[in-house]
Amino acid sequence: MSAYSKILVAIDLTEEAPQVLKKALALSEQHGAKLILAHVVEPVGYAYGGDIPMDLSELQDQLDKAAREQLGKYGKEYGISEDDQIVTVGRPESEIHQLSEDYGVDLVVVGSHGRKGFQLLLGSTANGVLHGAKCDVLAVRIH
Template identity: 75%
Template sequence: MSAYKKMLVSIDLTEEAPQVLEKAKAMSEAHGASLLLVHVVEPVGYAYGGDIPMDLTELQDQLDKAAREQLAAYGDTYGVDKAHQVVAVGRPESEVHRLVKEHEADLVIVGTHGRKGFQLLLGSTANGILHGTQCDVLAIRIH
């Protein structure tokens, strides 16, 4: 019996995502587990702190659409069905925690740059996911 049945892979859609996806795909095959491919788009208002007095809905919609298209391309490349691809809007840590519960994932796979010193004190998405999720977390070192 495998230790993991459902693996949630949280990626940031940068050129570094394939490093995480390659390892996640290998892990899922080794464990006979399914993959849930996740990307979280932060609300545009977070970036600007609400300082811009304008409707950012159209910009947010464009970001969401672009994220869905890019996630779908990764899904096609790594054999993850559209039903197992999720683009969420919110804080990455909170959304991953929510999706772990919602989809009953037993492993979260994320990429990390392995920062040290002052950068580590600032925190990271991977660290935020680790501290608060109810399942195992595997951090893939990005080179």
């Protein structure tokens, strides 16, 4: 029996995402594991402090649509079926934890910029995922 049977790779949609995806794909091939691709869109209200007296739902819908399109491109490029591509809205750390439980994954792969000092105190998504996960977490160093 292999160590991992389901791997969740949580990516942002920057030019660095392929580094994380390639590592997760290699792991899924080594272990014969199913690969699930996820991206979390942060609620627009978070980015603006939640105090803007306007309807931001159209902007949120546009961000969600753009994320689904980009995730679809990565899915096609890396051979991940549409059924295994997830876009959700919320706080990245908590959404990734929930997805890992909902899908019964045994490894979460995320990117990490390797921040130190003050930046580390502010927290990062990789750090947040690591500290609340109920499964293994691999933080892929992004260079």
